[in-house]
Amino acid sequence: MSKLRVANQTRGRVLADRADIANTGAKRRTGLLKHTGLKPGEGLWIAPCEGVHTFGMKFPIDVVFLSRKKLVLKTRPDMGKRRISFSLRAYSVLELPAGTLAETGTVAGDQLEFEKYDG
Numbered sequence: 143m144s145k146l147r148v149a150n151q152t153r154g155r156v157l158a159d160r161a162d163i164a165n166t167g168a169k170r171r172t173g174l175l176k177h178t179g180l181k182p183g184e185g186l187w188i189a190p191c192e193g194v195h196t197f198g199m200k201f202p203i204d205v206v207f208l209s210r211k212k213l214v215l216k217t218r219p220d221m222g223k224r225r226i227s228f229s230l231r232a233y234s235v236l237e238l239p240a241g242t243l244a245e246t247g248t249v250a251g252d253q254l255e256f257e258k259y260d261g
Contacts, residue, residue: 146187147257148236155246157206157238157254161185173237174199180239187256191235193228196221202240207232212254219243 146161160183164170170188174180179201188194194205205218207229218227220240236254243249 144258144260146185147259148185148187149255149257150246150248150252151255152252153247155248156183157236157242157246157248158185159183161187161236161238163258164188164191174203177201180237182239182242184239185242186237187234188237189234192230192232193226194221194235194237195226196223199223204238204240204243206236206238206243206248206254208234208236208254210234212256214248214250214252214254216250217243217248 144163148158148161149156164186174186175198202220202222205221205227206214207216209215210233215231216229221227
């Protein structure tokens with residue numbers, strides 16, 4: 143199964159080194175619902191995607207809305223249970239462990255770089 147390394151080129155920080163890819167309808171619908179948490183370095187990239195929810199989730203997440211060129215359009219740090227967030231301009235969404243955005247200083251306008259590898 144392919145994994146992603148996600149780096150913030152603007153800040154010189156790594157956001158994830160073991161992110162999963164949700165690029166099918168089934169994977170996008172399931173998302174992180176079956177997970178009990180995300181460890182540092184883990185994440186989920188959902189493409190295409192304009193919005194996410196945390197109904198049925200057991201833990202908070204950081205959410206990053208991205209353009210096709212992986213420019214950060216909007217962030218939603220520490221998104222708790224039973225919440226919805228979206229960006230109509232987004233092409234994809236990166237879900238990360240809560241606190242990752244604050245730890246890395248990632249904000250709207252930053253440029254991310256994705257590297258796919260077989261994990």
